[in-house]
Amino acid sequence: MFGDTEDLKDFTVAASSIHEYVAQNEKRFLNELLDLLRIPSISTLPEHKGDVARAAQFVADQLKGAGMENVEVIPSSKHPLVYADWLHAPGKPTVLCYGHYDVQPPDPLELWKSPPFEPDIRDGNIYARGACDDKGQMYMHVKAAETLRAVHNGKLPLNLKFLIEGEEEVGGDAIAKYVPSHKEKLKADVALVSDTELFADGVPTLCVGLRGLVYLEIEASGPARDLHSGMYGGTAPNAVYGLIELLAKAKDAEGHIQIPGIYDDVVPPDPAELASWERLPFDEQEFLRSEVGSTVLTGEPEQSVFARTWARPTFEVHGIAGGFTGAGAKTVIPAKATAKVSLRLVPTQDPERVVTAVKKWVAEQTPKGIQTDVRVLSAGPAVSVNPQHPAIDIAAKAFSEKLGQQTVFVRSGGSIPIVGEFASYLGIPTILMGFGLPDDGLHSPNEKYRVSNYYQGIETIAEFFEQYGAATVS
């Protein structure tokens, strides 16, 4: 049995320090992660349902192997949750570790230099879908727990709970239902999430703000069937063009959203936070060149890049399809077209109010002859975390020590819906302590995660657990 071996290991290979244990086990820690990355757990594609289940079981087995108890794979209507805990440190604080084992689809496949689910190590990086987002980062928590148990002869200096989901990339329905109905089971002092990035290489970074997300599918219908564009062109509504006309009205040429009411609840960041952003090491030309890979940055010209990505709502079209899109020419007036659309939200915007505003705007702006249908695929609010919280203070200190630089506090433009749910239902803040790099290519071809950041993350998290357990009485 795998569990037996791990138990044996714990009692025979105890190490004198976190760093020593991680160094001794580097190779195995990496190989375990590569095994997890080989499982194509793409939560949005029904044909990968079995792979997602396999990834869940892998995570459960590894939690057991790391000495966690009460390990459960909890079924849901879509993909399972994995729970585990270790609760033998009475009087010590409890950290709820969250991560996700599902990944984004890898397409466009042809742009990957090595296959997305055959992890390849090049130049000190692991290239694979999910390497950084979030398998590589989630797995650091598991290895940090194992490491700390080894250092403490099978015990931990604090209590740990793990809740790992498989639907983060598809709206997180299962966890959104589980958290409010299991408040006692999930009770903790703070949550820990590693699904963010270092502001820059080597800069310890804690994220204290996340944008929310409303994700919609808008379908346009025109004529009853595809029509011959010669016979009917000039008189018949075109579903693709109708959708184009509608979506083009969503923003002005400078990127300001034109949907009435969208900016009503947007509160600008306070002057102190804005000032701290000014001090961040940031080269706009380098950001443009090496990250965005474009000729110019776009968006609201009167806002800074940080404000545009962290503190302003967006309207984005993620994909559009309709009519004939094969090779060559086909002269149809398409009957149907669909677009995937999202709005990122900032603190104090209410997702329901935004959905209502978008639906009203779509109904009013849909061109003549076209019918539109708006489907809400997910809706979650933005969150912000108080950087003065004691656990965050200790995390910042452990982080600063490990990387040898002052920890900076930033926001992220991305969305981690569960952080808002931990706040609402468990009443706890979340430490967003990520080790990704800005050019890791999350959601893109050739996603990567630096091997040394993986080890650094395991050590930093173990140090945080150590110091939080030592400093605090729950």
Place this chain on the structure above:
Amino acid sequence: MFGDTEDLKDFTVAASSIHEYVAQNEKRFLNELLDLLRIPSISTLPEHKGDVARAAQFVADQLKGAGMENVEVIPSSKHPLVYADWLHAPGKPTVLCYGHYDVQPPDPLELWKSPPFEPDIRDGNIYARGACDDKGQMYMHVKAAETLRAVHNGKLPLNLKFLIEGEEEVGGDAIAKYVPSHKEKLKADVALVSDTELFADGVPTLCVGLRGLVYLEIEASGPARDLHSGMYGGTAPNAVYGLIELLAKAKDAEGHIQIPGIYDDVVPPDPAELASWERLPFDEQEFLRSEVGSTVLTGEPEQSVFARTWARPTFEVHGIAGGFTGAGAKTVIPAKATAKVSLRLVPTQDPERVVTAVKKWVAEQTPKGIQTDVRVLSAGPAVSVNPQHPAIDIAAKAFSEKLGQQTVFVRSGGSIPIVGEFASYLGIPTILMGFGLPDDGLHSPNEKYRVSNYYQGIETIAEFFEQYGAATVS
């Protein structure tokens, strides 16, 4: 040998009249067409290249079977041309029969009630891709020739040439090269094309105007790779949205094209033609309901429906694709997007000038941060035919007699590029004598062709050959 049997048949089964011969051979005439419709000769899809070649050979074999001579399958860089002739009527006129054996793709497949390449006869109609456009109509010419030879004991009262292409739905490159370089071989007094429709059920109709077509592919590029819409949303150009913004500027809300210069060469129809259109039996509500299948007609409100579809240029988006379009949610800022776009042209508009105007407009209107590339897939001018030409007069007479009503002269909004090429290079007009019905669903799911129109077409065309041969000395 098939050819031997046919020769035998010609000498043993002579009939006393066109109508009698068609009636005697109805079942075989239909079965031969169904065999042709079973070949999925989709010219735009590379994987069907073999099927297109098979359809060419089928047509060649049938022309031989109908007694035509010098039958050739002429290879090209894409799909072959089929040529055949019968030239033993010295002093008599020559008709060049044109048609196409290739078809449009059948998608969306799920909307077909019976599979597109398994022809199904329901309610007196043949349901299959290509039933009307143009296999069913092209094949009437072959059967008309066979019929007339049977009636004339193996001879014809005029000379016939056949030139059948397999690239009509993909721009017709092979025939466009073949015609100018084979002027002597293709010399004729008039061309005959059956690729149009009756204005209404039972109304003999000759088409004297066709719109031209410029077909383009516009590709937009934004960031170097797909980006995470959380991390970069608000600052990064989005290729899908850039393409949407560009295309939305092509027309105003009433459908007037906004590309500078597009209307410069548009000449309105003369008052007599406009007046003749007013007399056509037309119910706008019925057109809207049973043909367009929409809530309202769209397009330039100050123009009549006939003017909008026959005498005004259009700008149409046939398909668009970009970003994530699978099931569920993916939050990318797409790096690429492509649209298929066409403009229908009216007489006196120059396709080259239109292409230049569109390219200039695209370059000027492409949004910030987006690069666009315009590829021309095909470009051909509109054509108009003089209804006073003697062959057209005889065709109209034969048509009126067969259907028992006065033949009407209309235009078509569609494009048959070869008609312009016959005019330019061979100096001959084209009789556009089609037997389709307005609701036949060309290019759409459930394309059909009425069985009785197929037989009526064979008889009418044979009658036209008979009368043209009798009346005219070349």
